[in-house]
Each structure stands twice: as C-alpha cells, then as structure tokens.
Amino acid sequence: MTREMTMAYVLGTSPAAAAFLVAFRFAYLLRRLFGEGALVNGFIPHYEALKSQDEKRASFFFRDLFYSISLLLIGVIGVLEFVLCFVIHRFALQESNLEILRLIMLSLPGLLFICLFALHTGFLQCQGRFFLTGAAPVVFNLAWIGSLLFYRNEEASAITSHLAVALDVAFLLQWVILLPATWKKLKGLLTFYDFKAFKLFSQEIRSLLMTLSLSVIGVSAIQINGFIDVLFARAADLQGPAYLTFAIRLQQLPLALFGIAISSAIFPSLSRACENRDELAAEGLLRFGLMRSSCLMIPCTFGILILGAPAINLLFGHGHFTNHSTFYTTLCLWAYGVGLLPSTVLLLFSQAFFARHDFKTPMLLSLGTIALNALLNSLLIYGLHWGAVSVAVATSFTSAINAVLLYLLYKKRYEMTFFSEKWRPLLQLFSSTVIATLACLLTSFWVGDNSFLEMLQGKFPSFPRNLSGQALQLVLPSLVFAVIFVLTSWITRCEEVLNLLRIKSRSFY
Numbered sequence: 001m002t003r004e005m006t007m008a009y010v011l012g013t014s015p016a017a018a019a020f021l022v023a024f025r026f027a028y029l030l031r032r033l034f035g036e037g038a039l040v041n042g043f044i045p046h047y048e049a050l051k052s053q054d055e056k057r058a059s060f061f062f063r064d065l066f067y068s069i070s071l072l073l074i075g076v077i078g079v080l081e082f083v084l085c086f087v088i089h090r091f092a093l094q095e096s097n098l099e100i101l102r103l104i105m106l107s108l109p110g111l112l113f114i115c116l117f118a119l120h121t122g123f124l125q126c127q128g129r130f131f132l133t134g135a136a137p138v139v140f141n142l143a144w145i146g147s148l149l150f151y152r153n154e155e156a157s158a159i160t161s162h163l164a165v166a167l168d169v170a171f172l173l174q175w176v177i178l179l180p181a182t183w184k185k186l187k188g189l190l191t192f193y194d195f196k197a198f199k200l201f202s203q204e205i206r207s208l209l210m211t212l213s214l215s216v217i218g219v220s221a222i223q224i225n226g227f228i229d230v231l232f233a234r235a236a237d238l239q240g241p242a243y244l245t246f247a248i249r250l251q252q253l254p255l256a257l258f259g260i261a262i263s264s265a266i267f268p269s270l271s272r273a274c275e276n277r278d279e280l281a282a283e284g285l286l287r288f289g290l291m292r293s294s295c296l297m298i299p300c301t302f303g304i305l306i307l308g309a310p311a312i313n314l315l316f317g318h319g320h321f322t323n324h325s326t327f328y329t330t331l332c333l334w335a336y337g338v339g340l341l342p343s344t345v346l347l348l349f350s351q352a353f354f355a356r357h358d359f360k361t362p363m364l365l366s367l368g369t370i371a372l373n374a375l376l377n378s379l380l381i382y383g384l385h386w387g388a389v390s391v392a393v394a395t396s397f398t399s400a401i402n403a404v405l406l407y408l409l410y411k412k413r414y415e416m417t418f419f420s421e422k423w424r425p426l427l428q429l430f431s432s433t434v435i436a437t438l439a440c441l442l443t444s445f446w447v448g449d450n451s452f453l454e455m456l457q458g459k460f461p462s463f464p465r466n467l468s469g470q471a472l473q474l475v476l477p478s479l480v481f482a483v484i485f486v487l488t489s490w491i492t493r494c495e496e497v498l499n500l501l502r503i504k505s506r507s508f509y
Contacts, residue, residue, distance in 0.1 A: 003141045004249045005315050010148045012320030013242035013329075016156030018234065019096060020163065021241045023103035025230045031114050043122045045271045045355055051126065052275060059189040061205075062123055067198045068205050069119060073112045080108055099157060106164035110171035117175040120182050126268055127185055134261075136177045143170030224370060229391045232377040240388030243325070246316055247332035247392065250308070251340060254300040259344035262289050263351050271355040279414070282355075289348045291425070297341040298429055299485055302437045304337030306444065307478060309451040313463045314470040323463050330455065331389040339396025342403040349406040356414075365405055369398040428492045436485035443480045449473040 011017035043065065050058035084105050088098060121133040147166035151159045199205075233240030266285045273281040304311075309330040317326050350362045373394050380390030444452065451461040464470050 001249070001253060001315065003144045004246060005318075006145045006148045008246060008316035008321040008325075009319035010152045011156055011159065012322065013239040013246070013325040014156050014320065015096065015238050016099075016160055018239055018241040019099045019157075020103055020160035021245045022230050022234060023100050023107055023164070025227050025241070026104050027107040027111060029224065029227050031111060031118075043119065044126060044268060045275070045357060047123070047126055048268060048271045049275055052272070056189050059186055060194070061202075062119075062186075063190065063195065064199050064202045064205050066116070066119060068201050069115060070112070071200060073115055077108050077111055081105055099160075103160060103164050106161060107167065110168035113168075113171035113175045117171065117178060120175065120178040124178065124181055124185075125264065128268075129181060130265065132178065132181055136174050139173045139177060140167070140170040143167065143173070228370075228374060229377070229395060232381055233388045233391045236381045236387045236390065237328075239325075239328075240391070243328045243332050243388045244391055246312070246321075246325075246329045248336050250311060250315070250333055251304065251336040254297065255340060255343060258296040258300075259293055259340075259347055262292055263344070263347040267351045267355065270352065274355045282352075286348065286352055290345070293344040293348065294341065294426060295429060297344050299433050299436070299481075301337050301340045302433050303440075303478070303481060304340070305334055306437055306440050306452055307474060307481070308333045308337065309455065309461065309463070310444070310449055310470065310474040310477070314467075314474045317463060317465060317470060323460075323465075326463050327455070327460055328388065330451075332392045335389050335392030335396055337396075339399045342396070342400040345407060346399055346403040349403065349410050352410055353406070361409060362406065365402050369402050372401065373398045428489070432485050432488040432492060435488045436481045439484040440477045440481035443477040444473065447472050447476055449477070 007017070011020075047058050047061060050061050084101055087093075088101055088105075093101070117136070124130075124133050143166050144163065147163045148159065151162045154162075230241045230244065233244050237243070266289050270282060270285050273279075273285060309326065312329050312333060313326050316329070317323070353359070353362050376394035376397060377390055380386045380393060384390070386393070441452065444450075451463065454461045464473065
C-alpha cells in the first residue's frame with residue numbers, strides 16, 4: 001500500500017503511469033502463466049504425493065524442476081525480447097504504444113527470478129514455512145518505492161524506465177532471500193553430487209507439465225482477462241488503467257491479507273487430506289476456509305462501499321493524484337469491492353479441485369469467463385459508455401459466476417454439505433455488518449463526508465486535500481464501524497466472528 005501511495009504521489013494517473021501499468025500487467029500475465037499460480041498449484045500436490053512416499057525422491061523432483069524451469073524461462077524471455085525488438089524497429093507505431101513495448105522489454109528479465117521465487121515459495125510452504133515467503137516481497141516493494149523517490153524530479157516517462165529496471169533487480173533479491181531456508185532443508189537430503197546430477201525434463205517433470213498444462217490454460221484465461229481489461233480501460237480512457245490499478249490495489253489488501261492467506265495456508269493440508277482420501281478432513285478444511293473468509297470479506301465489502309472514497313483520498317490524494325483521480329478510482333473500487341467475497345470463494349474452490357489433481361474443471365470455467373468478460377466490457381464501454389469502471393463491473397460479475405459454478409460442481413461431485421447447518425451464523429454476520437454500516441454512514445455525515453450519497457447521485461464531491469481532514473473522514477467512521485460490528489456480533493452471539501476475535505460468547509440476559 002505504501003508503494004501504491006508513492007506511485008500516486010509521484011506519477012498520479014498520468015498517461016505515462018498508465019503505460020507503465022499496461023506493461024507491468026503484461027509481465028504479470030507471464031509471471032502468472034509460468035510462475036506463481038500455475039507452477040505452485042501444480043507443484044504442491046505433486047511434491048506432497050512424492051514426499052509421502054520418499055522425501056528424497058521429492059527433493060530430486062524439486063531439483064530437476066528448478067533446472068528445467070530455469071532453462072525454459074531463459075528461452076521464453078530471449079524469444080520475446082527478440083520479437084519485441086523486431087516489432088519496435090520494423091513497424092511504425094504510435095509513440096504511446098512504443099513506450100509500452102519498451103517498458104515490457106525492460107521488465108522481462110525479472111520474469112525468471114519471480115518464477116523461481118514462486119517455485120521456492122511452494123517448496124517452503126510444503127515444509128510449513130509461511131512467514132519468510134510472505135515477508136520476502138517487502139524487498140520488491142522497497143525497491144519500487146526507492147526508485148520512485150530517487151527519480152521523482154525527472155520526467156514521467158524517464159521515471160517509468162528506471163522503475164522497470166529497478167524491479168528486475170528487486171525480483172532477483174526477493175528470490176535470493178529464500179535460498180538459505182531452501183538450502184537448509186535440502187542439504188540434509190541431497191549431496192553436492194546430487195545437486196550436479198540433475199535431469200532436465202525428467203519423467204516426473206514431464207508428468208507434472210502434462211498435468212500443469214491444464215492449470216496453465218486456466219490461469220492464462222484469468223490473466224488474459226486481466227490484460228484484456230487494461231486494454232479495454234485504455235480504450236475507454238487514456239488514464240483508465242491507472243484508475244483500475246489504484247482501485248484494485250485497495251481491494252486486494254483484504255484479499256491478500258485474508259483470502260489468499262487462508263487459501264494458501266490450507267492448501268498443503270487439503271492436498272494431504274485428498275491424497276489420503278480423508279474426506280472428513282477435506283470438508284472440514286473447506287468449511288473453515290469458507291466461514292472464515294465470509295467473516296472477513298462481508299464486512300470488508302461493506303466497508304469498501306462506505307469508506308472507499310475517504311480511503312482513496314487519504315492514501316492517494318496527494319501530489320499528482322487529483323480530485324478527478326479520486327472520483328473515478330472510487331467508482332472502480334466500488335465495482336471491484338462487490339467481487340471481494342466471490343474472488344475468495346473462487347480461490348478456495350480452485351485449489352480444492354487442484355488438490356484432487358483436477359485441473360480441467362477450473363480451466364474450462366476460466367476459459368468461459370474470457371468470452372463473457374469481453375462481451376460485458378464491450379457492452380458497458382461502447383454501449384452504455386460507463387468508461388473505465390465498466391472493466392471493474394465485468395470483472396466482479398464474471399468472478400461471481402465462476403465462483404458459484406465451481407462451488408456447485410464441487411459440492412455435487414464430492415457430495416459435500418457445506419452450509420446445510422451454517423445459515424444462522426451467516427445471517428448474524430450480515431445483520432451485524434448492516435448495523436455497523438449504518439452507524440459508520442451516520443458518523444461520516446457528522447464529520448462532513450457526504451461523498452457516498454453524492455457519488456450515488458452522480459455528483460462530483462469536493463474531497464479535502466489536507467492530511468488532517470482526510471484522516472478524520474476515514475479514521476473515525478472506521479473505528480465506529482469496527483466497534484459496532486464487534487459489539488453487535490457479541491450481542492447476537494455470532495460464534496464465527498467471536499471465534500475469529502477470540503471473544504467468549506456472553507448474553508446480556
């Protein structure tokens with residue numbers, strides 16, 4: 001979040017910032033295809049299956065995969081650099097498009113290191129090591145922040161070029177941080193000769209890649225959707241990609257802290273339960289993930305709707321980030337916020353299928369979302385002229401459809417009974433959230449923030465630019481929301497929330 005605040009202060013939502021974010025989205029697409037999503041989701045179940053038989057054999061598998069992925073990525077990066085260089089020198093493109101291609105070329109080398117980081121992350125998570133893999137990206141963020149501040153007095157296009165190079169170095173450092181912990185685990189299983197005697201694309205690797213190909217297609221559908229989104233946003237508004245990026249970063253804060261954290265934490269255990277055919281344990285883990293996610297994401301969704309504008313104004317409303325930027329970024333945040341819980345459910349059930357080595361079902365549903373997402377974007381942008389917010393609306397809608405279908409298919413296929421006895425806690429949770437939202441809204445009016453109702457009426461609010469006014473409009477209503485939510489949960493004995501907060505249930509009567 002500090003990184004995004006610095007980005008907003010130095011570059012705002014300028015066309016140069018939007019161009020960098022389009023290039024970064026392309027690099028992120030490749031990162032998800034070859035790294036974090038597909039690789040980790042395929043590696044963990046395969047590694048756990050081998051580890052249950054022979055831990056040394058599992059270590060050989062990790063070693064061979066490390067060398068094979070490295071070679072594959074070096075080849076892919078080399079080919080892409082050549083193609084982009086050819087396009088830049090052979091075709092007469094607009095300067096804005098040339099800038100995007102140059103930034104992509106500068107960003108590609110970091111792809112190797114972020115994918116190796118993802119592989120080591122999966123390995124360490126299988127060993128029960130979560131803190132280091134979660135803390136390592138701090139280095140990446142610090143490099144981003146430092147580069148922006150160091151070059152802040154240069155032109156925007158020069159700043160983004162320096163930033164792209166700095167991020168390549170940051171990805172390298174992020175991966176290097178994990179090497180000591182990985183070595184500490186492997187040195188007791190593999191000798192120095194074992195490290196040298198690797199087998200490129202061994203039988204185990206080929207088996208994984210065959211399975212992984214379905215996951216790659218599924219992940220590619222999601223990431224292609226994301227890349228199409230920024231292209232649609234750029235077509236709707238030259239600053240559109242910047243609005244969407246700042247909005248989704250705020251939406252991803254609770255998603256990363258809670259949704260991704262919960263799904264990542266239960267995935268290794270879920271894989272082991274499925275491998276051992278322990279259906280009771282598997283269902284218990286999923287029920288825990290669903291209920292814990294609901295307790296966190298439902299209040300966060302309402303909080304985003306009521307507090308979205310003052311939050312964006314406090315975090316980003318400085319320097320080159322204008323009131324105009326705050327208004328349109330808030331609209332995008334509202335649209336993304338509605339998809340917060342569906343996105344978490346989608347994560348949980350995608351990994352539930354992955355844990356059972358079923359990559360085909362999530363893949364097919366993800367492919368279906370590409371056409372639906374493109375159709376909705378076209379309708380909302382060119383038909384209804386909603387601008388960049390159209391992209392956020394389409395994203396949330398397709399995430400909800402995908403999540404519901406995955407849930408229903410999983411429930412039917414594996415005869416699970418997730419919410420048969422869980423409706424009362426959800427109703428209690430929803431009631432507590434609504435009461436807290438109303439109290440928060442009244443507090444916002446009291447401190448002079450009418451932005452929520454004004455924006456609903458299509459008006460352009462006047463946001464305060466001084467830090468004290470911005471903080472007052474966010475902090476006090478937020479505290480009221482939190483206090484009233486906890487208090488009403490205690491009164492109604494909402495056990496799921498009380499368990500989360502470690503508060504004993506107690507009646508007033």
